[in-house]
Amino acid sequence: MHAASIVEHLARVRSQLDQAGERLTSPSTDALDSCTEDLASAVRQLAQWQPLLVAEAGNPAALEEAWRVRRSFQRVRALLHGAAGFHANWMRIRGTMSAGYTASGEPGPVRYGSRVCLQA
Amino acid sequence: MANLLASLISSAGTLEAYGRVLETAQNNVANASTPGYAKQRTELYALPFDPQGGATGGVRAGKMESSRNEYAETAVRQQNTAMSYQQQLVDSLTPLQNQFDISGNQGIPAALNSLFQSFSAWATTPNNTATRQTVLDRAQQVAAAFQQSATALGYQATNAEQQVRQTVDEVNHLVGQLAHYNHIALQGNKDDAGLSAQMHATLEQLSQYVDVTATFQDDGSVTVLMNGETPLLLEDKQYQISAGLTQPQDPPPNYPNGPAAMQILGSDGTDITSKSTGGQLGALLQMRNQVLPSFIGNAYQQGDLNTMAQQFADRVNQILTSGNISDGPPAVTGVPLFTYDATNGTAVARSLAVDPTVTTDQLATISPGPPYVSNGVPLALSQLATPLQDADKISGISYNEYYGRLAGRVGGQLNDATDGQQVQQSLLAQAQDLRQQYSGVSLDEEATILLQFQQAYQANSRFITVLDQLTQATIDILQR
Numbered sequence: 126m127h128a129a130s131i132v133e134h135l136a137r138v139r140s141q142l143d144q145a146g147e148r149l150t151s152p153s154t155d156a157l158d159s160c161t162e163d164l165a166s167a168v169r170q171l172a173q174w175q176p177l178l179v180a181e182a183g184n185p186a187a188l189e190e191a192w193r194v195r196r197s198f199q200r201v202r203a204l205l206h207g208a209a210g211f212h213a214n215w216m217r218i219r220g221t222m223s224a225g226y227t228a229s230g231e232p233g234p235v236r237y238g239s240r241v242c243l244q245a
Numbered sequence: 246m247a248n249l250l251a252s253l254i255s256s257a258g259t260l261e262a263y264g265r266v267l268e269t270a271q272n273n274v275a276n277a278s279t280p281g282y283a284k285q286r287t288e289l290y291a292l293p294f295d296p297q298g299g300a301t302g303g304v305r306a307g308k309m310e311s312s313r314n315e316y317a318e319t320a321v322r323q324q325n326t327a328m329s330y331q332q333q334l335v336d337s338l339t340p341l342q343n344q345f346d347i348s349g350n351q352g353i354p355a356a357l358n359s360l361f362q363s364f365s366a367w368a369t370t371p372n373n374t375a376t377r378q379t380v381l382d383r384a385q386q387v388a389a390a391f392q393q394s395a396t397a398l399g400y401q402a403t404n405a406e407q408q409v410r411q412t413v414d415e416v417n418h419l420v421g422q423l424a425h426y427n428h429i430a431l432q433g434n435k436d437d438a439g440l441s442a443q444m445h446a447t448l449e450q451l452s453q454y455v456d457v458t459a460t461f462q463d464d465g466s467v468t469v470l471m472n473g474e475t476p477l478l479l480e481d482k483q484y485q486i487s488a489g490l491t492q493p494q495d496p497p498p499n500y501p502n503g504p505a506a507m508q509i510l511g512s513d514g515t516d517i518t519s520k521s522t523g524g525q526l527g528a529l530l531q532m533r534n535q536v537l538p539s540f541i542g543n544a545y546q547q548g549d550l551n552t553m554a555q556q557f558a559d560r561v562n563q564i565l566t567s568g569n570i571s572d573g574p575p576a577v578t579g580v581p582l583f584t585y586d587a588t589n590g591t592a593v594a595r596s597l598a599v600d601p602t603v604t605t606d607q608l609a610t611i612s613p614g615p616p617y618v619s620n621g622v623p624l625a626l627s628q629l630a631t632p633l634q635d636a637d638k639i640s641g642i643s644y645n646e647y648y649g650r651l652a653g654r655v656g657g658q659l660n661d662a663t664d665g666q667q668v669q670q671s672l673l674a675q676a677q678d679l680r681q682q683y684s685g686v687s688l689d690e691e692a693t694i695l696l697q698f699q700q701a702y703q704a705n706s707r708f709i710t711v712l713d714q715l716t717q718a719t720i721d722i723l724q725r
Contacts, residue, residue, distance in 0.1 A: 135719070142712075146671060149671075149675065150671050150674045150675045150678060151675070151678045151682075152675060152678070152679065152698075153682065154694060154697040154698055154701055157698065157701035157702065157704075157705060158701055158704075160701075160705055161701065161704045161705050161708065164705060164708035164709070164712060165708055167708075167712060168708050168711050168712055168715065171712070171715040171716070171719060172711075172715060175715065175718065175719070175722075178719060178722045178723060179722055181722075181723060182722055182723055182724075182725040183723070183724075183725065184723060187723050188720065188723040188724050191716070191719045191720045191723050192720060194716055194719065195716045195717065195719075195720060196664055198712050198713070198716045199664075199668065200667065200668045200671055201709070201712075202709050202712075202713070203668045203671070203672060204668075204671055204672060204675055205702070205705055205706070205709060207324075207672045207675055207676070208675060208679070208698075208702070209698075209702045209706075211317075211320055211676070211679055212695055212698050212699070212702075214316070215313060215316055215695075216695055218312070218316060219313070222312060
């Protein structure tokens with residue numbers, strides 16, 4: 126494998142992760158579905174090239190790009206956890222507001238029935 | 246008759262609820278361009294309808310959505326606090342990094358390299374006066390470089406101190422504004438949407454400086470705590486915080502004359518410094534009380550710059566005084582070259598100097614041995630550049646490497662802060678987006694979204710786990 130190709134390959138993976146990160150800054154359910162595709166593609170590519178990386182051990186340009194990939198991944202992870210945390214916490218608060226606590230001290234299940242909603 | 250009355254009461258309640266919906270819509274239009282204003286909606290809940298059991302049905306207005314909006318506001322404030330912390334760290338660490346030149350072209354490394362070269366030249370021509378004068382000149386440059394670095398870092402500490410004081414003033418000012426808004430709310434204006442917008446905008450501003458917990462009360466006032474426990478505002482009573490310098494006494498300081506630490510006090514005089522970890526204030530305290538003292542010292546540490554200056558000066562002086570200026574008899578021993586304030590370990594770098602009374606003739610050249618070496622002293626001094634013995638090293642490495650580590654430490658901290666800042670910027674944007682996304686969504690729509698989101702998150706989280714391993718494995722393989 127040429128050194129340039131591994132760097133280019135890693136850069137493509139990074140670009141996909143950055144794209145996923147951009148989507149996650151506005152985490153609608155559609156954005157999350159698209160994000161899944163990006164992440165799946167990034168996993169496939171990294172796994173596919175992994176056995177060939179040994180030949181590039183010690184290549185500083187490849188290592189630098191690998192660190193960039195790692196940083197992009199960490200951003201995606203933080204954003205995904207941020208969005209998930211936001212919803213999970215609200216689910217818990219909403220559960221306690223509508224159904225109190227269960228016998229084990231967990232928030233009650235969110236209830237959806239018997240509600241009329243008028244848009245003002 | 247009872248049923249008729251119940252129906253009338255139910256109708257009246259329903260009309261009142263619809264009236265509130267219309268008022269809300271009117272308010273939204275009126276405040277369309279008010280900064281900090283969040284669109285309001287009134288959620289209506291069906292009441293049980295069972296005429297025989299006395300349940301008359303109808304609707305009532307709910308509070309859950311306003312709770313959700315407040316939750317979203319809190320999420321934005323939390324991310325704002327975290328982002329401001331990282332931003333301030335980057336702003337403070339950037340000038341610090343500029344102090345540590347690792348190119349070897351200026352500052353301490355350049356001065357050290359020049360001095361080492363002059364030692365080598367002196368070893369070649371030990372009795373040449375011009376070469377000896379060069380040694381004295383270069384030694385003065387080393388001392389000046391340490392002084393300049395220590396002074397510059399001291400200036401940064403002073404600057405951080407001023408910024409801490411300004412930040413505390415700004416916190417008190419913003420909390421004062423909130424106290425004023427609370428006063429207005431407590432006078433019966435709790436439903437004033439404009440007032441609510443001002444309160445939220447001020448809280449968001451405040452969250453840049455410190456980690457705040459804001460709880461809105463039924464009377465419309467907001468209770469503000471710092472770091473979840475220090476009261477800043479209860480109803481319309483403000484609790485001011487203050488900043489000052491302190492020299493800790495418990496445990497007894499190792500360096501009683503070391504630079505004082507900054508302290509944040511609650512309104513009752515309680516020391517809340519260790520709890521003031523968020524926002525700009527947290528980052529400034531981190532710089533002032535942790536990062537800078539690791540270089541210039543405080544009550545409990547000498548600071549790496551002082552340690553380096555002292556060990557270097559001591560080692561050079563030791564080599565010079567172990568040599569002879571002349572064989573005699575009687576033999577004339579060498580004199581120390583460097584001086585510094587020995588009464589204060591944290592002042593070594595800024596007080597390092599070349600003894601002005603030392604002349605070129607007083608530089609010892611002869612190593613009396615055994616074995617006797619006529620140019621043994623300059624040879625030993627030149628070994629400091631690439632040391633072989635432990636006595637010529639500092640923490641097991643050369644002086645240049647040690648300085649490189651100090652520079653690397655700052656660079657590493659700055660890189661971490663820059664990465665953290667970029668992530669936090671995205672998280673803040675995300676929190677603002679979520680606040681916006683949910684402001685016009687009904688609770689029923691939201692229920693569907695939450696379920697969809699839960700599924701989408703589970704799908705993504707599987708890939709996150711795999712990517713964590715793959716990206717780390719990629720780095721591990723490439724850096725072998």
